[in-house]
Each structure stands twice: as C-alpha cells, then as structure tokens.
Amino acid sequence: MAVTGTNQSPPALSATAHDGDDSLPVVLIHRFPTFTGSLFPSLPTHFRLLDLLTTDASNLQSASAILCVGPPPPVTPEFLDRFPSLKIVVCSSVGVDHVDLPECRQRGIVVTNAGSAFAEDVADYAVALLIDVLRRVSAADRYVRAGSWPVKGDYPLGSKVSGKRVGILGLGRIGSAIATRLAAFGCQIRYSSRKEKPSLPFPFYKTALDLAANSDVLIACCALTDETFHVINGEVMTVLGKQGVIINVGRGSLVDEKELVEFLLRGDLGGAGLDVFEDEPHVPKELFALDNVVLSPHSAVVTPESIGTLQDVVIGNLKAFFAGQPLISPVID
Numbered sequence: 324m325a326v327t328g329t330n331q332s333p334p335a336l337s338a339t340a341h342d343g344d345d346s347l348p349v350v351l352i353h354r355f356p357t358f359t360g361s362l363f364p365s366l367p368t369h370f371r372l373l374d375l376l377t378t379d380a381s382n383l384q385s386a387s388a389i390l391c392v393g394p395p396p397p398v399t400p401e402f403l404d405r406f407p408s409l410k411i412v413v414c415s416s417v418g419v420d421h422v423d424l425p426e427c428r429q430r431g432i433v434v435t436n437a438g439s440a441f442a443e444d445v446a447d448y449a450v451a452l453l454i455d456v457l458r459r460v461s462a463a464d465r466y467v468r469a470g471s472w473p474v475k476g477d478y479p480l481g482s483k484v485s486g487k488r489v490g491i492l493g494l495g496r497i498g499s500a501i502a503t504r505l506a507a508f509g510c511q512i513r514y515s516s517r518k519e520k521p522s523l524p525f526p527f528y529k530t531a532l533d534l535a536a537n538s539d540v541l542i543a544c545c546a547l548t549d550e551t552f553h554v555i556n557g558e559v560m561t562v563l564g565k566q567g568v569i570i571n572v573g574r575g576s577l578v579d580e581k582e583l584v585e586f587l588l589r590g591d592l593g594g595a596g597l598d599v600f601e602d603e604p605h606v607p608k609e610l611f612a613l614d615n616v617v618l619s620p621h622s623a624v625v626t627p628e629s630i631g632t633l634q635d636v637v638i639g640n641l642k643a644f645f646a647g648q649p650l651i652s653p654v655i656d
C-alpha cells in the first residue's frame with residue numbers, strides 16, 4: 324500500500340524540496356514529475372534536500388540516501404547505477420513494489436517503508452468499501468440524487484455485514500487492523516499470509532484459493548510481489564462464487580483485473596470495492612455502469628491526521644541511518 328498511490332500527492336504537506344544548509348546530511352528526493360505537492364514540513368530542518376528532477380546528476384555521486392515520495396517511478400538497477408554511494412532508500416509508502424528489493428539487497432542498500440503510520444486509515448477505508456458494496460450505500464446515494472426514489476420507489480435491499488465470512492489476504496499491520504474492526508462488526512475472520520500466526524484466534528488458510536473457498540468476502544491488503552501478482556485470479560473468483568465480494572486496498576495487480584471485469588459483467592461475482600487498479604489512474608470503463616462496484620482513486624492510503632506520524636517515521640528512519648542507529652521500519656536491512 325502507497326504514502327500515496329502510484330502518482331498521487333499526499334495531502335496537507337507543506338514545504339517544498341530545496342537545497343538547504345550545506346552542513347546537513349544530503350537526502351535526494353525521488354518523485355513523479357506530476358508530484359506538485361510538497362514535503363514534510365520539518366524535513367528541511369534536518370536534511371539538505373536535493374530534488375532529483377532539478378539537480379545536476381554529476382553533483383549526486385556521493386549521496387547516500389534517497390527519499391521516495393509517492394511512490395515514484397521504479398527504482399531499477401539502472402536507476403541505482405546513477406548513485407554509486409547509495410546506502411538507503413526511504414519510502415513514504417507502505418508498499419515498496421516500486422523498488423527492486425533483490426537488487427538493493429545485493430548492493431547492500433537498506434530500504435524502509437511507512438511502517439504502521441497509516442494502517443488504521445487503510446483499514447477504516449477497507450471496512451467502508453466492504454459496507455458500501457454490501458449495503459449499496461454509494462449506489463443508493465446515486466439513486467436519491469437522480470430523483471429516482473419518488474418515481475421508482477424503494478431501492479433494493481443490500482446484504483447483511485454481520486456474520487459474513489471475511490477472508491483477509493495479508494495479515495500484516497493493515498490486515499490485522501481490518502480484522503479487529505470487522506470482528507467487532509460480528510464478521511467471521513479468516514486469513515492467508517506468508518506465515519501462519521498461531522497467536523491469533525482466526526483460521527489460517529495456506530492459499531488464496533482455500534481462503535476464497537471459505538469466505539464470502541475477500542480483502543486484498545498484502546504486499547505486491549512476484550508471488551502475489553494476480554493472486555486473485557479467475558480460479559479464486561470462481562470459488563468465491565456468484566455472491567462473493569472482492570475488496571482491494573493493496574495494489575491493483577494483486578487482482579487479475581481483466582478477469583475481474585469479465586466476472587462482474589457476467590454476474591459471476593457479487594460485487595467489488597476497488598481503491599487500486601492495474602493501470603492507475605486508468606480504471607476499466609466497463610465498471611462505471613455497475614452498481615455493485617464501488618470505485619475509489621487510491622484514497623485509502625492516509626489522512627491528514629496521520630501525516631505527522633508518517634513524517635516522524637520518514638525522518639526517524641533517515642536520522643537513524645545517519646546516526647548509525649537501528650532503523651524504525653526496515654523492509655530489508
């Protein structure tokens with residue numbers, strides 16, 4: 324999961340990247356050209372920020388730290404070749420699928436992510452999407468706004484949330500926060516994760532297929548890796564069944580989007596709540612007409628209230644690195 328989606332700007336950030344005090348440690352900012360937002364307000368107090376898009380590359384050979392804001396364009400081997408002294412890539416997102424982790428590991432470059440800075444925000448949003456799809460909140464809102472209520476009468480009933488078997492794909496910080504919330508709603512939680520977590524009271528299923536076969540709703544919130552690419556495929560959708568619902572707050576490519584569109588168009592799935600897509604910001608147009616689908620522009624990620632925590636994590640990781648201390652949220656170290 325991303326501080327932002329693939330190319331969105333985080334909200335409410337307020338100091339632009341700039342050269343600063345020469346005595347401060349240098350941090351290179353890696354961002355999309357379209358990122359017109361600004362950086363965390365107190366970042367320039369601690370570091371001299373050099374924007375990769377506006378700084379002469381020949382000045383950057385000795386830089387040891389990069390801050391990815393976004394996520395930005397992919398951090399590939401070719402990108403890393405430009406920075407021979409690089410030792411750390413700090414990401415403001417939870418998801419780090421834009422970073423070639425094996426390559427970083429091989430080069431001895433550590434990578435950090437946003438840790439738990441906005442796990443609650445994403446979990447809240449996943450629950451919102453689930454309730455919206457099942458109880459048809461957005462669709463009913465459209466019905467009222469279109470003036471249909473007095474003309475066509477009552478809107479069709481939605482489906483009960485309590486009691487639903489909810490399969491969570493990825494029981495990390497976000498998945499766990501979703502589980503806590505939905506358990507309080509009376510849902511029956513089960514999960515699939517890289518590893519079983521025996522201390523948790525929820526049933527564990529080894530594969531997405533087994534999880535889907537035992538769930539009414541599948542929530543994707545795991546990291547996107549080679550192993551989880553299209554982990555929700557046609558076979559998984561088939562066993563989830565005609566009433567089954569898919570919620571995705573992770574990455575678009577966790578779900579085979581073409582298959583998903585086909586299943587929804589044929590009525591072979593009950594619905595979907597999608598905050599992420601395979602080719603953001605482009606969303607399959609076929610979904611626009613479907614009232615059992617809730618679409619959202621990679622908005623689950625963070626709230627202004629969580630930006631302060633995110634800033635602490637980002638700055639904390641950079642400070643720890645320059646001080647030779649343990650990192651706060653290493654993904655590889």
Ligand SMILES: O=CC(=O)O
Nearest residue numbers: 324325416417418
């Ligand atoms: O999508 C959001 C994130 O990875 O932080």
